[in-house]
Amino acid sequence: MPWKEVSTMTQKIQLLADWHSKLFTVTDLSHKYDIQRNTVYKWLERYEAFGVDGLKERSRAPHRHPNQTPDDVVAMIVAQKLKKRKRGPKKVIARLKEQHPDIVWPSPSTASDWLKKHGLVGAKKKRSTVPPYTEPFKDCHEPNASWSADYKGQFYTRNGRICYPLTISDNYSRYLLACTGLPGPRYHETRAIFETVFREYGLPDVIRTDNGTPFAGKCIGGLSRLAIWWIQLGIMPERIDKGRPQQNSRHERMHRTMDDEALEHIAPAMKEQQREFDFFRTDYNDDRPHEALGQKTPASVYKKSPRPFVEKPVAPEYDHGYTVRQVRSSGDIKLNGNRYFLTELLEGHYVGLKAVSDELWQIYYSFYPLGFIDIKKNKVLRTKKKVFTMCPV
Numbered sequence: 001m002p003w004k005e006v007s008t009m010t011q012k013i014q015l016l017a018d019w020h021s022k023l024f025t026v027t028d029l030s031h032k033y034d035i036q037r038n039t040v041y042k043w044l045e046r047y048e049a050f051g052v053d054g055l056k057e058r059s060r061a062p063h064r065h066p067n068q069t070p071d072d073v074v075a076m077i078v079a080q081k082l083k084k085r086k087r088g089p090k091k092v093i094a095r096l097k098e099q100h101p102d103i104v105w106p107s108p109s110t111a112s113d114w115l116k117k118h119g120l121v122g123a124k125k126k127r128s129t130v131p132p133y134t135e136p137f138k139d140c141h142e143p144n145a146s147w148s149a150d151y152k153g154q155f156y157t158r159n160g161r162i163c164y165p166l167t168i169s170d171n172y173s174r175y176l177l178a179c180t181g182l183p184g185p186r187y188h189e190t191r192a193i194f195e196t197v198f199r200e201y202g203l204p205d206v207i208r209t210d211n212g213t214p215f216a217g218k219c220i221g222g223l224s225r226l227a228i229w230w231i232q233l234g235i236m237p238e239r240i241d242k243g244r245p246q247q248n249s250r251h252e253r254m255h256r257t258m259d260d261e262a263l264e265h266i267a268p269a270m271k272e273q274q275r276e277f278d279f280f281r282t283d284y285n286d287d288r289p290h291e292a293l294g295q296k297t298p299a300s301v302y303k304k305s306p307r308p309f310v311e312k313p314v315a316p317e318y319d320h321g322y323t324v325r326q327v328r329s330s331g332d333i334k335l336n337g338n339r340y341f342l343t344e345l346l347e348g349h350y351v352g353l354k355a356v357s358d359e360l361w362q363i364y365y366s367f368y369p370l371g372f373i374d375i376k377k378n379k380v381l382r383t384k385k386k387v388f389t390m391c392p393v
Contacts, residue, residue, distance in 0.1 A: 012043055012055045019044060069106050074114050076100075081120050084288075086260045089115060091288065094295035144305035146171040146238075147204040148251035149194075149215065151185045152258065158268045165277065166193055167258070169251055171208070174293065175302035176254065176284050177201055179262075179277040181270055187214040187225050194226075195309070198233075202305025208238040208248055215239070219343035220363075220382055221370035228345060231368045232313040257284065316366035318352035323361075326350050335361070340373050340380050 015033055018024045030037045046054030080092050087095075089111040097105055105111075115121045140146050152165040164185050168178040177197050182189045207230060209215035216239055217224040227237040240247035262280035267273035285302075289295040318324050325333040331344035333351065342351065342363070352364040353373065361373040363380075372381040 008057075009055060013052075015040070015043065016047055016055075069110060069114065073103065073105070076103075077106075077111050077114055078118050078120065081115055085120070086257075087288070088112075089121075090291060090295065094289035095287070098289075140172045143170050143172050143175070143302050144202065144204045144307075146206040146208060147177070148208045148248050150210060150248065150251055150255070151212065152255055155263070155266060157270055157273055158266055161270055163270060163273055165258075166190060167251070167255065168194070168197055169254055170204070170298075170302055171250055173298045173302035174250060174254065174290055175298040176281050179258070179281045181274050181277060183270075185213050190214050190226060191229065198309035200304075203233055203235060203307040203309060204305060206236045206238050208240065208251075210245070210248070211239050211242055217343075217345070219345060220380065221343075221365070221368065223343060223345055223365070223370070225345060228349075228365070231366050232316070233310060234307070234313075236368070254284070257288075315350060316352075318350075318364070322352035322354050322364070324350050324352055335373060336375065338378055342370065342380065 011033060015029055018029060018032070024032070026037055026040050029035075029040050033040075043055060048054075076096060077092060080096055081087070084092075089108040092115075093105050093108050093111050096103075106114075112121060147168060147170055149166070149168045152167055154162055154164045156162055162183065163181040164183065166178065166180050166182055166185075167176065169176050178193055180193050182193070211222065214224055214226045215237070216222045216227060222237075222239055230237050245252050258280060261283070262276050267276055285299045286297055289297055293301055323335070325335065327333055327342055327346040327349050329344075329347050330341075331347065332339045332341040334340075335353065346365060349365065351370070352366075353361045354364065356362050356372070359374060359376045361375065363370040363373060373379075374381055
């Protein structure tokens with residue numbers, strides 16, 4: 001015969017029956033039911049005060065909640081989230097603190113709980129992540145030490161016109177310097193946007209890009225007309241490895257935000273799409289807190305470069321240790337009676353040659369290394385060392 005299970009309520013009633021039989025003391029009941037004496041007194045007092053209902057379990061929740069978020073604060077959190085549905089609780093709270101510093105705001109985790117209760121937090125998507133490549137950025141301690149530029153993936157507006165968004169950002173402050181839709185990644189249109197940005201914000205030390213048009217070319221040193229112009233302005237072109245966008249991770253992360261907020265709905269035409277880009281850029285720079293900046297906005301961290309844009313840069317100069325040669329219209333130079341082809345893009349420009357050994361000369365255009373001339377083999381060698389420096393201090 002199985003044991004009978006006795007409920008807690010049944011034991012309490014049996015305890016009262018034993019007490020009223022006057023055959024047991026409080027100590028006897030404590031031993032019989034294996035409970036503390038004060039627990040026996042508690043149930044006797046509750047029965048005297050409330051009858052059988054007093055024997056029921058009461059809620060252990062506190063009567064007062066001094067740390068509970070006020071309803072008006074919750075309403076403001078929800079309203080801020082509804083304005084920017086893509087932003088998480090950290091950015092919501094950071095923005096509210098900036099707007100209302102006199103209010104005591106809850107932690108982001110508490111804000112997240114309230115947003116979940118209001119159905120404003122969706123299930124987090126699982127993303128296949130790549131370990132971040134942070135090395136190129138570790139020495140970027142100030143704005144304009146390094147910029148990034150890229151063409152965001154092209155798309156068609158609803159009227160069938162193709163749009164290539166050109167984006168330029170400062171790697172230190174994450175400030176978005178330009179976000180412009182263009183009909184294609186062509187040199188003249190790209191240069192025009194960079195001229196506008198240079199005039200407004202000054203010149204950076206470095207511009208990091210991928211190996212696509214018009215940033216890089218297939219000739220010696222990966223030069224393109226745009227890269228040559230940057231070098232003339234004193235800007236070092238940096239190129240990431242092919243197929244390694246994580247080496248430009250900060251800029252790529254901005255593109256992901258751009259996908260969510262500026263390209264969620266494609267505009268009917270380029271003009272309307274550019275208005276979306278302008279709105280996104282203003283919001284990204286002035287309103288959106290950035291976790292890596294201590295929840296500051298990019299606009300509060302960025303400052304213009306002290307290096308002004310030069311309309312007509314001077315020709316590069318070389319030290320006394322260099323042998324200077326002018327590139328001919330055919331794209332070659334002459335050294336020790338032999339001709340060596342470099343690139344027609346440098347026609348009329350001067351390059352500097354520096355002897356590394358008796359048989360090897362390194363070729364520079366201004367400060368930018370292009371490759372080597374092997375005297376013994378009578379050929380030009382493209383440099384195997386990648387031109388990818390750390391962000392200068």
